[in-house]
Amino acid sequence: MFQYIAILFLSFISTTIDAQTDDVKPSWIELHGYVKYIQNTTFVQKIDSNASTNLIHNRLNFKFNIAPKITGRLEIRNRIFYGEQIEQTPNFREIINQDNGYFHLSHLWINEDSFVAVSSIDRMLMHYSDEKWEVTIGRQRINWGINTVWNPNDLFNAFNLLEFDYEERPGSDAVRIQHNLKNNASFELAYEAGKNKDEQIVALLYKWNRKKYDFQLLSGIYQTDFMVGGGWAGSIKEAGFKGEMSYFVPKQNALESSENFCLSLMADQTFKNDWYASITMLYNSNPTNAFLISEGVYNFNVSAKMLFPFEYNFHFTALKTISPISSFNFSCIYSPEKNTLILIPSFAWNVATNFDLDFMSQSFFADQIDSYKNLGTNLFIRSRWSF
Numbered sequence: 001m002f003q004y005i006a007i008l009f010l011s012f013i014s015t016t017i018d019a020q021t022d023d024v025k026p027s028w029i030e031l032h033g034y035v036k037y038i039q040n041t042t043f044v045q046k047i048d049s050n051a052s053t054n055l056i057h058n059r060l061n062f063k064f065n066i067a068p069k070i071t072g073r074l075e076i077r078n079r080i081f082y083g084e085q086i087e088q089t090p091n092f093r094e095i096i097n098q099d100n101g102y103f104h105l106s107h108l109w110i111n112e113d114s115f116v117a118v119s120s121i122d123r124m125l126m127h128y129s130d131e132k133w134e135v136t137i138g139r140q141r142i143n144w145g146i147n148t149v150w151n152p153n154d155l156f157n158a159f160n161l162l163e164f165d166y167e168e169r170p171g172s173d174a175v176r177i178q179h180n181l182k183n184n185a186s187f188e189l190a191y192e193a194g195k196n197k198d199e200q201i202v203a204l205l206y207k208w209n210r211k212k213y214d215f216q217l218l219s220g221i222y223q224t225d226f227m228v229g230g231g232w233a234g235s236i237k238e239a240g241f242k243g244e245m246s247y248f249v250p251k252q253n254a255l256e257s258s259e260n261f262c263l264s265l266m267a268d269q270t271f272k273n274d275w276y277a278s279i280t281m282l283y284n285s286n287p288t289n290a291f292l293i294s295e296g297v298y299n300f301n302v303s304a305k306m307l308f309p310f311e312y313n314f315h316f317t318a319l320k321t322i323s324p325i326s327s328f329n330f331s332c333i334y335s336p337e338k339n340t341l342i343l344i345p346s347f348a349w350n351v352a353t354n355f356d357l358d359f360m361s362q363s364f365f366a367d368q369i370d371s372y373k374n375l376g377t378n379l380f381i382r383s384r385w386s387f
Contacts, residue, residue: 028065029064033058033060033386033387035056035057035058035385036384037383038380038381038383039053040053040054041379042378043379044374052084054081057077058078059076059078060076062074070127070128071126072125072127073124075168076122077120078119079118080110081116081117086115087113093111102173102192102193102194103139107119121139122171123138123139123141123171124139125138125139126138134178136175137176138174139171139173140174140176141169142156142172145231146214146231146243147244149266150264150313152263153230153245155304156190161333162342184207184208184209185207185208185209187204188206189202189204200223202221203221203222205217212234213232214233215232216231222248222304225248225257225305226251227248229246229247241266241267245262248261264282265280266281267279276319278315279314280314280315281315282314284307287309287311287337288309291310310337312336313333313334316334318330318331325349327348328348329345338367339365339366339367339372341365354385354386356384357382358383362377
């Protein structure tokens, strides 16, 4: 399925381009992307008892300029994992080969005990745009979120906060229609296909601006639920102030279904001497209270209804720009449930124009039966060459 759909898409683009006359044919194809190498070392309490994973991560982004108002995109994510941690992680291959779209556009090329290679298409779309209308069909990212950290309004493409190496975020097999109105207002209608009625999402979004605040309201059907929500973005004096909320009500009463209210509030500010700080709160009225450290980085099972598993969750970030090419960031996530704490320090260095080097760790702590313990630490070294 992976190969056939990609070939059909490229064939359609090629046929469309060839049908144009020379006097209207634009520079029709653009290519950019990157190659990353990541070394991940994981240990519990003692660093001498560790396991490692190596990742070679390549991304190819194709853009096709078909006509003045029509473009196409095909973006492919290629990853090679190797190391002893692969053998020690249950269902590792199933986790990284997941594809929650209507079409399964992921293919496991190599599946050995300690060596896995997988390719995924996470963007494959056609886009039409004029002054008032935009229509996008295909696998795309529909980002309705406002906050930086947790987005209850992000119905279509909620993402795992701990998966830091996926800046592009997942895509949906969907149709999106946008209509721009006066005074920066707009309507959006989006539909994500599902293999059955309980996997489909259809929603309407309205955005407008008033008194230097951006507002939005949305409503629709989210898989097994009816939902309504909204959000805002503005400032209080010099501090940014954003918020999102969503309320989910099951379409049918069942023992395993329940209402859920999600609220995310965020405040941030840039200070003198190149300091930036933000704090975000997430509230879930129906938490799961279940979190697997082993699946923290590669777990895709995140939704707008359950962005983090606990009732109250807090995220704090302090970033210091050291120079034009380097910065230090300290983030942490805390939840009172089980006294859960995640520490995430990182250092970013732009070594050259197209080459970056990052250092990061993720340390997990929580109450256990006998004491407060470190449940595990992930150390990451990442290099990236962009083209």
